[in-house]
Amino acid sequence: MWAPARAPAEPYYRLAMTAAGKHQVSRSETTRRGTRQGRAGIRDVAAAAGVSITTVSDALNGKGRLPDATRRHVREVADRLGYRPSAAARTLRTGKSGLIGLTVTTYGDEPFTFTEFAYFAEMARAATSAALARGYALVILPATSRHDVWSNVALDGTVVIDPSDHDPVVSELVRQGIPVVSDGRPAGTLPVTAWVDNDHEQAVLGILDHLAAAGARRIGLLTGTSTDTYTRLSTHAYLHWCERSGQDPVYEEYPAHDPCAGAVAADRLLARPDRPDAVYGLFDPNGTDLLAAARRYGLRVPDDLLLVCCSESTVYATTEPPITTLSLKPRRIGTAVVQLLIDAIEGLDHGRPVEQVISTELIIRTSSVRAVPPRTAVGAPRRPE
Amino acid sequence: MWAPARAPAEPYYRLAMTAAGKHQVSRSETTRRGTRQGRAGIRDVAAAAGVSITTVSDALNGKGRLPDATRRHVREVADRLGYRPSAAARTLRTGKSGLIGLTVTTYGDEPFTFTEFAYFAEMARAATSAALARGYALVILPATSRHDVWSNVALDGTVVIDPSDHDPVVSELVRQGIPVVSDGRPAGTLPVTAWVDNDHEQAVLGILDHLAAAGARRIGLLTGTSTDTYTRLSTHAYLHWCERSGQDPVYEEYPAHDPCAGAVAADRLLARPDRPDAVYGLFDPNGTDLLAAARRYGLRVPDDLLLVCCSESTVYATTEPPITTLSLKPRRIGTAVVQLLIDAIEGLDHGRPVEQVISTELIIRTSSVRAVPPRTAVGAPRRPE
DNA sequence: CCGGCATGCAGAAACGTACCTGTCAACTCC
DNA sequence: GGAGTTGACAGGTACGTTTCTGCATGCCGG
Numbered sequence: 001m002w003a004p005a006r007a008p009a010e011p012y013y014r015l016a017m018t019a020a021g022k023h024q025v026s027r028s029e030t031t032r033r034g035t036r037q038g039r040a041g042i043r044d045v046a047a048a049a050g051v052s053i054t055t056v057s058d059a060l061n062g063k064g065r066l067p068d069a070t071r072r073h074v075r076e077v078a079d080r081l082g083y084r085p086s087a088a089a090r091t092l093r094t095g096k097s098g099l100i101g102l103t104v105t106t107y108g109d110e111p112f113t114f115t116e117f118a119y120f121a122e123m124a125r126a127a128t129s130a131a132l133a134r135g136y137a138l139v140i141l142p143a144t145s146r147h148d149v150w151s152n153v154a155l156d157g158t159v160v161i162d163p164s165d166h167d168p169v170v171s172e173l174v175r176q177g178i179p180v181v182s183d184g185r186p187a188g189t190l191p192v193t194a195w196v197d198n199d200h201e202q203a204v205l206g207i208l209d210h211l212a213a214a215g216a217r218r219i220g221l222l223t224g225t226s227t228d229t230y231t232r233l234s235t236h237a238y239l240h241w242c243e244r245s246g247q248d249p250v251y252e253e254y255p256a257h258d259p260c261a262g263a264v265a266a267d268r269l270l271a272r273p274d275r276p277d278a279v280y281g282l283f284d285p286n287g288t289d290l291l292a293a294a295r296r297y298g299l300r301v302p303d304d305l306l307l308v309c310c311s312e313s314t315v316y317a318t319t320e321p322p323i324t325t326l327s328l329k330p331r332r333i334g335t336a337v338v339q340l341l342i343d344a345i346e347g348l349d350h351g352r353p354v355e356q357v358i359s360t361e362l363i364i365r366t367s368s369v370r371a372v373p374p375r376t377a378v379g380a381p382r383r384p385e
Numbered sequence: 386m387w388a389p390a391r392a393p394a395e396p397y398y399r400l401a402m403t404a405a406g407k408h409q410v411s412r413s414e415t416t417r418r419g420t421r422q423g424r425a426g427i428r429d430v431a432a433a434a435g436v437s438i439t440t441v442s443d444a445l446n447g448k449g450r451l452p453d454a455t456r457r458h459v460r461e462v463a464d465r466l467g468y469r470p471s472a473a474a475r476t477l478r479t480g481k482s483g484l485i486g487l488t489v490t491t492y493g494d495e496p497f498t499f500t501e502f503a504y505f506a507e508m509a510r511a512a513t514s515a516a517l518a519r520g521y522a523l524v525i526l527p528a529t530s531r532h533d534v535w536s537n538v539a540l541d542g543t544v545v546i547d548p549s550d551h552d553p554v555v556s557e558l559v560r561q562g563i564p565v566v567s568d569g570r571p572a573g574t575l576p577v578t579a580w581v582d583n584d585h586e587q588a589v590l591g592i593l594d595h596l597a598a599a600g601a602r603r604i605g606l607l608t609g610t611s612t613d614t615y616t617r618l619s620t621h622a623y624l625h626w627c628e629r630s631g632q633d634p635v636y637e638e639y640p641a642h643d644p645c646a647g648a649v650a651a652d653r654l655l656a657r658p659d660r661p662d663a664v665y666g667l668f669d670p671n672g673t674d675l676l677a678a679a680r681r682y683g684l685r686v687p688d689d690l691l692l693v694c695c696s697e698s699t700v701y702a703t704t705e706p707p708i709t710t711l712s713l714k715p716r717r718i719g720t721a722v723v724q725l726l727i728d729a730i731e732g733l734d735h736g737r738p739v740e741q742v743i744s745t746e747l748i749i750r751t752s753s754v755r756a757v758p759p760r761t762a763v764g765a766p767r768r769p770e
Numbered sequence: 771c772c773g774g775c776a777t778g779c780a781g782a783a784a785c786g787t788a789c790c791t792g793t794c795a796a797c798t799c800c
Numbered sequence: 801g802g803a804g805t806t807g808a809c810a811g812g813t814a815c816g817t818t819t820c821t822g823c824a825t826g827c828c829g830g
Contacts, residue, residue, distance in 0.1 A: 039561065039562075041815095041816060041817090042816065042817065042818095043816080051779075051780090052779065052780045052781080053780085053781090053816095053817085053818095054779070054780060054781080054782095054818085054819080055778085055779060055780080057817070057818060057819080058779090058818095058819095061818085063818090063819090064778085064779085064819095065776090065777060065778065065779085066777095066778070066779080067777090067778075070778080070779085082560070084536050084561065085536060085816080085817070086477070086539070086815080086816050086817065087482075087536065087537050087538050087539040088473055088476035088477040088482065088539045088815080088816080088817090089477050089785090089815070089816035089817040089818090090537070090816080090817055090818080091473035091476075091539075091785095091817090092471070092473040092474050092477050092785050092786065092787090092815090092816080092817070092818095093784080093785055093816080093817045093818045093819085094785090094817085094818070095785080097472075097473065097537075097538075098534070098537040098538065099524070099538060102525075117506060120506075121502060121505075121506045124525075128525050128527065129527075132527060132530055132531075132534060135531075135533065135534060135537070136534075137524050137525065137526060137530075137534055137537070137538050138524065138525045139484070139522050139523065139524050139525075140487075140509075140513050140522065140523045140524075140525065141522060142513065142514075142517060145517055145522075146517075146520075148520060149483070149517060149520060149521075149522055151469050151470060151472065152472050152475070152482075152483040152520070152522070153472050153482075153483065153484060153522050154471070154472040154473045154476075175467070176424065176469065259699060263703070285699065285700070288700050288703040288704070289703060291703070291705075292703040292705075295705065313700070314644060314670065315670070315673050315698070315700050318648070318673040318674060318676070318677040319673070319704070320676075320677075320680065320705060426785095426786055426787085427786065427787065427788095428786080436809075436810090437809065437810045437811075438786095438787085438788095438810085438811090439788085439789080439790095439809070439810065439811080439812095440808085440809060440810080442787070442788060442789080443788090443789090443809090446788085448788090448789085449789095449808085449809085450806085450807060450808065450809090451807090451808070451809080452807085452808075455808080455809085470786080470787070471785080471786050471787070473785080473786080473787090474785070474786035474787040474788090474815090475786080475787055475788080476787095476815095477785090477786080477787075477814095477815050477816070477817085478786080478787045478788050478789085478814080478815055479787085479788070479815090480815080771830100772829105772830090773828105773829100773830095774827105774828090774829095775826105775827085775828085776825105776826090776827085776828100777824105777825085777826085777827100778823105778824090778825085779822105779823090779824090779825105780821105780822085780823080780824100781820105781821085781822080781823100782819100782820095782821090782822100783818105783819090783820085783821100784817100784818090784819090784820100785816105785817085785818090786815105787814100787815090788813105788814095788815095789812105789813090789814095790811105790812090790813085790814105791810105791811085791812090791813100792809105792810085792811080792812100793808105793809090793810080793811100794807105794808095794809090794810105795806105795807090795808090795809105796805100796806085796807080796808105797804100797805080797806080797807095798803105798804085798805075798806095799802105799803090799804085799805095800801105800802105800803095800804105
């Protein structure tokens with residue numbers, strides 16, 4: 001069936017080959033041991049199928065013009081030999097690795113921040129799914145990685161989570177022409193290919209309005225000391241709302257990456273002389289910390305204290321009482337970020353930068369709803385004149 | 386300085402060359418444009434520095450015998466050109482990619498199970514750190530990925546989390562000679578290179594003893610329906626303990642990957658006629674679910690019901706009351722798994738398989754400690770005769 | 771009977787690196 | 801003062817693909 005190709009046997013031709021191009025022969029016979037120690041290469045498949053390398057490549061990749069019989073035959077032989085194409089060789093040749101970097105913010109030497117934990121996990125999960133569905137895989141690459149690790153992996157593009165102001169990693173990647181999509185609106189003039197974010201100001205304003213509507217007179221904020229976009233925008237929105245509605249700001253800051261500091265800050269907030277009757281906590285653990293602090297001070301939730309917290313955790317559905325949470329929809333963000341990135345990689349974005357805003361969701365539970373409507377006129381928030 | 390190679394000029398010889406081997410000339414001049422559109426290659430560095438490619442490679446990789454002056458000069462030129470070695474080419478040449486796969490169990494099309502969530506996140510975090518410290522990066526690869534994604538990435542080795550009985554992915558990887566280290570003792574005769582796990586039987590026995598010492602008469606179990614190693618071993622240990630101590634088993638099963646089913650199962654367990662006075666929950670959310678169920682039935686914790694739950698979550702430190710948890714030490718497991726894997730990749734394991742057991746930690750909180758010692762003889766657990 | 775056009779495949783040139791194998795000089799050692 | 805040694809590099813091949821180009825063959829219309 002698969003007759004060996006007729007050998008062109010002009011003597012001078014063969015002589016010339018062995019003289020001038022001796023490496024040409026060495027390929028097929030000299031240095032190759034039969035099936036190679038480890039894996040079968042495309043050459044082995046070609047030899048076994050009695051066709052050329054080109055034909056094997058075309059048959060397996062669905063390219064070229066081949067009759068179905070040849071295609072099937074090659075595929076079958078490849079299967080029989082357990083042939084797996086070399087990812088490295090393919091990447092070298094095509095320039096595409098099918099790998100996407102997932103750059104996570106770091107505090108100290110741990111890969112990702114503790115406070116963004118549930119958020120990050122959900123986001124990464126969605127991103128992995130989305131990438132996979134389009135044939136890409138994700139590589140976890142902390143921002144502080146040594147340079148050699150970064151340059152040791154061929155990336156088609158990168159997702160950056162909450163890049164800092166003038167992130168050197170981002171600049172370097174852009175300089176290399178690698179698309180970069182950021183989760184979080186980039187600060188300054190960071191030249192990202194696209195970004196996805198929530199409207200944090202809008203979300204905070206919505207929560208404050210919700211709390212005010214539930215009868216809150218003085219709303220406090222539990223916020224962070226770091227300068228990332230999320231913290232900055234949220235705090236700013238809070239201050240703005242206070243100014244607009246004539247309430248004195250009541251807030252406590254703490255280093256958000258320190259799990260213990262949160263409990264202390266929550267305690268401080270409720271110990272203040274101008275104790276708030278409602279609190280919004282910007283970070284995931286704030287809910288349980290505030291609840292514990294309220295118990296210590298004998299404050300009933302929601303009767304004496306209204307509570308809302310930004311979190312993706314499901315535990316707040318079963319706390320006593322259940323706590324109202326703001327979800328940033330990490331699943332949707334993760335998916336969107338990856339779609340945008342792959343579009344850019346594959347040139348489907350037509351080169352223009354994209355900004356995409358994902359809406360948040362306020363999951364209202366007992367902690368921010370008063371059973372009885374607030375008594376009328378406890379005393380309007382007085383402003384020092 | 387850099388004279389062109391002398392041209393051999395025998396006429397018949399040249400004729401043969403242009404006929405048979407004309408490609409030999411095209412390399413140096415024909416197809417190359419000056420500095421290439423995108424990035425500078427090692428060739429460009431060599432040309433700019435006035436040395437050979439070999440010298441550049443040696444200088445940058447710290448090999449060969451070169452005077453420091455040359456080394457510095459080459460490095461400087463490389464920096465100036467913004468040279469970054471091609472990861473793909475290096476991988477193709479050396480056979481090492483510096484990438485480690487992190488295979489996660491999947492239910493449905495989501496990358497990882499919900500129940501192992503906090504555990505997984507912590508484990509992945511530690512694994513990422515450990516890999517990075519040794520110059521490797523992690524690729525997230527769900528077990529159900531399409532084959533093309535798996536073969537599209539060159540892996541030096543893989544971490545498999547809780548592989549199923551005769552996992553085809555593991556077999557395939559081993560067949561390709563790629564080291565595989567599993568988190569979780571492999572069931573059956575899965576040929577992994579090494580594995581790391583807790584002693585789950587020991588842990589469960591310890592907890593049951595702890596609860597019995599705290600006065601528990603009838604200890605219930607909240608367990609899963611799936612057949613993974615963790616669930617199987619833990620349940621088995623529970624049954625064994627019951628048999629040994631003459632207590633009737635009281636347990637409820639539910640599909641652990643379903644977040645809602647857990648709450649229902651917790652409710653079922655406490656609604657039974659032979660209601661336990663202590664419960665151990667195998668999965669992360671069981672603690673809050675059991676607490677909520679206990680409240681519904683008017684059971685006080687720990688007075689009427691002792692509670693322990695396997696979890697890595699910090700929320701259990703601030704629940705009301707705080708709940709005793711068993712930590713599987715995912716950080717240590719993640720680190721150990723990666724160390725073993727990289728040892729195997731780099732041939733430091735001397736080829737023998739390694740099994741490593743990480744000890745668990747019981748974090749004792751209020752939920753499993755009775756303020757007053759149990760009243761004597763409430764009535765021994767009666768067995769229907 | 772011949773030019774033109776599919777069809778079915780083979781040859782060989784890259785992709786960018788690492789490393790093996792020289793080669794040529796300058797020393798060193800009896 | 802020649803043989804051996806060592807330092808400092810250059811040449812060239814191989815890693816395993818993809819793909820561009822090329823070459824037969826068969827067929828059809830003119």
